[in-house]
Amino acid sequence: MNGLHSKALTDSISARGLVKAFGTTRVLDGIDLTVPTGSLLALLGPNGSGKTTTVRILTTLLRPDAGSASVGGFDVSRQGAAVRRTIGLTAQQATVDDLLTGRENLELFAGLYHLGRRRARQRAQELLDRFDLAGAAGRRVATYSGGMRRRLDLAASMVSEPRILFLDEPTTGLDPRSRAELWAVIRDLLASGTTILLTTQYLEEADQLADRVVVINGGRVVADDSPAALKRQVGAERLVLHLARGEDLPRAEAVLGLPPAPRPGPGGLTLGLQDPDHLRRTLDLLHHDGIPVERVELRTPTLDDVFFTLTAATAATPLPRSGGTG
Amino acid sequence: MSTALTAGGDLYRLVGRNLRRETRILDGLIVNTALPVIIMVLFVYVFGGAITTGSSGLAYIDFVVPAVLLMSGGYGAALTAVNIAEDMTGGMIDRFRTLPIAAWAVPAGHVLASVIRNVMACGFALLAAIVLGFRPDASLTDWAWVLVVLVGYVLALSSVAVLWGLLVRSAQAAGAFSFVVLFLPYLSDGVVPAETMPGALREFAYHQPVTPIVATLRSLLLDQPLGTSGWVAAAWLGGTVVLSVPLAAHLFRRRTSS
Secondary structure: OOHHHHHHHHEEEEEEEEEEEEOOEEEEEEEEEEEEOOOEEEEEOOOOOOHHHHHHHHOOOOOOOEEEEEEOOEEOOOOHHHHHHHEEEEOOOOOOOOOOEHHHHHHHHHHHOOOOHHHHHHHHHHHHHHOOOHHHOOOEHHHOOHHHHHHHHHHHHOOOOOOEEEEEOOOOOOOHHHHHHHHHHHHHHHHOOOEEEEEEOOHHHHHHHOOEEEEEEOOEEEEEEOHHHHHHHHOOEEEEEEEOOHHHHHHHHHHHOOOOOOOOOOOEEEEEEOOOOHHHHHHHHHHHOOOOEEEEEEEOOOHHHHHHHHHHHHOOOOOOOOOOOO | OHHHHHHHHHHHHHHHHHHHHHHOOHHHHHHHHHHHHHHHHHHHHHHHHHOOOHHHOOOHHHHHHHHHHHHHHHHHHHOHHHHHHHHHHOOHHHHHHHOOOOOOHHHHHHHHHHHHHHHHHHHHHHHHHHHOOOOOOOOHHHHHHHHHHHHHHHHHHHHHHHHHHHHHOOHHHHHHHHHHHHHHHHHOOOOOOHHHOOHHHHHHHHHOOHHHHHHHHHHHHHOOOOOOHHHHHHHHHHHHHHHHHHHHHHHHHHHOOO
16 A cells, blocks of 8 residues: 555545735645544634634635645545535534524534435434433524534534534633533544544643644644643643742743743743642742742643743744634 | 436525524514505505605505505515625525535525515515505406516515625625615605606606516506506516626625635
8 A cells, every 4th residue: 555545544634735815914824734534633723823714724615825635535625525525614603593493403404415304304303412402402593502502513513424523613602511511522523433623722622632732823833742742841730930029030030941931921930830849949949049939829721821832942933812803 | 407406405495494584583574574564554544645646647555556565575675685694794604615505505595585575575565555445457467477577576686685795795784785775666656756856866767677667567457558668677677687696696606715
C-alpha cells in the first residue's frame, strides 16, 4: 500500500496551507491540520483567530484563496457535494428554526436528506431520545434553553448519521451544567466512531475532550500537540504573585528566570507551576533577594495563559484578547 | 426524472416550513387575514363616501375592489423580503447549504409559500367585499383569469422581494420594500381616478404597472371594456417575473458561495 493511500484512510480531515483573506485582512495565513479517523481534534484560539473560517472552508461553505483540504477522502474545493454528504455541521449561530418545534425541525431536515416520510419520523424520534429532548419535542425552539438548543442543533447535524462532525464553539455561552451535558453527548459520539473537529476558546474543554489540540492565533498554527503536552508546556496550575512594590518586577523576573513578556495586571507575575514544590522554591527565591510578596493566588490555566506561554516563546506575536465577538 | 422529483419534494418541504412559520407569527396572521378585511372596510366605509369615481360611473366599492385586492396580496408578498433576509442573516442558511438540496429550492420555497399565502389573503379581501355589497359580474372564465392576474401580481412582487431581501442583507432594510409596494396602488388609477390627479402624478399613475393591472381586474370582474390594459399588465407581470427570478437565483448562488 502506498503512503498516500493509507494516509487518506487514516485521516478523515486534512488541510494543507489554507489561506483566506477578506479584503485586505488575512484571516488564515497557512493553516495545516490533520484529524485521524475516529479522533477528536480541538481547534483552540481566541476570537478572530480564524477558527470559524477554517471550519467554513472544511465544510465547503467558503472557498480558500490558497491551499487544499480533504474531508472524508473528498476534496473540499472540487467535490463539495460529496463532502456535504459525509459531514455534519453545528455552526456557531443556531441553525435551527425558532418557530418550529424540536420535532418539526428534525423531521424537516430528515425530509431534506430524503429519508422518506416514515423513516424521517423514526429518525427524528431516535435523535430526540438520544439527545434527551423527547420531553420538549412538541415545544417551539424559541422556548428552549441555550443548552437544549445546542443539543437540538447537534441532533440536526446528526440526522444523516455523518462520519465526520464539525462543531464550532458548541459550548460558548452555556452554563456549567449544560456544558457538562454537551460534553457527555460529544464523548458518546466519539465512542461510536465519529471523527470530530471542534473549535473552542476554552483550554479546559480541549483538555476534557480532545486527542489533539491545534492552537491558532492570527491565522497561524502556533501549537499542535496533545492536551497533556500542551499543559506541560503551560504548567498545570498558574501561580500569580502580586508584588508589594511594582518597581521590583524586573528584578523578580530576573531572579525567577522569566522572559520579559506581557503580564496580566500591574505588579503581577504569572507563571506555570511545574511541580508541587515549585511554589515554595519560588517564594524562597524572592524572599532570599528581599522582594516582598503581598499576595499569592493559584488558578487553573486559561487560554490567555496558553498564549502568554506560546507567544512569549515566539515573542513577535501581539497579545491576544478573549471576550467580545468574532 | 428522479432528481426533478426529489427537487419537487424539497420544494414541498420548504414551502411547508415557510407556511407553518407564518401561522406562528402574529404579524403574519394579521397581514394575511385581518389586514385585507380592514383595508376593504376602510376604503368602502371611511374613504368611499368622499371619493367620486370620475368618468367611470362605477359605485366606489366596485371601483376600489381591484386595488384593495392588490394591496391585500401585495403587502404580504413584499414581506417575503424580510423572510429570506432572516434566513440569510441567521444561521439557517448554513444548515440549508450543508443539506443535499438544490440551491434554488430555498428562494423558490419562499416565493411559492408567499404566493399561496397572499392569494389567500386576496380571497379574504374579496369575501369581505362581497359581504360589504360588492357584486361582481364575472363568468367562470373571468374568475379563472382574475386568479391568474392575482397569482401573477403576487408572484412578481414576491420575486422582486426575494431579490431585494438578498441585496440588502438585513431584515430591517428588507422591510422597507413593503412601503414601496403599499404605496404603489395609491398612486394609480385604483384608489382615486387618476384623471383627478395633478399633471406629473397623473402621468406616473398612467404609466406605472398597477394601473393596467387594476384595469384588467375591473374588466374581468365588472364586465368593463379591457382595451390594451390586459396586454400591458401581462407585459409588466411577465417581464418582472422573467427578469427577477433568474436574477434572484443568481444572487442567491453568489451570496451562498465564495
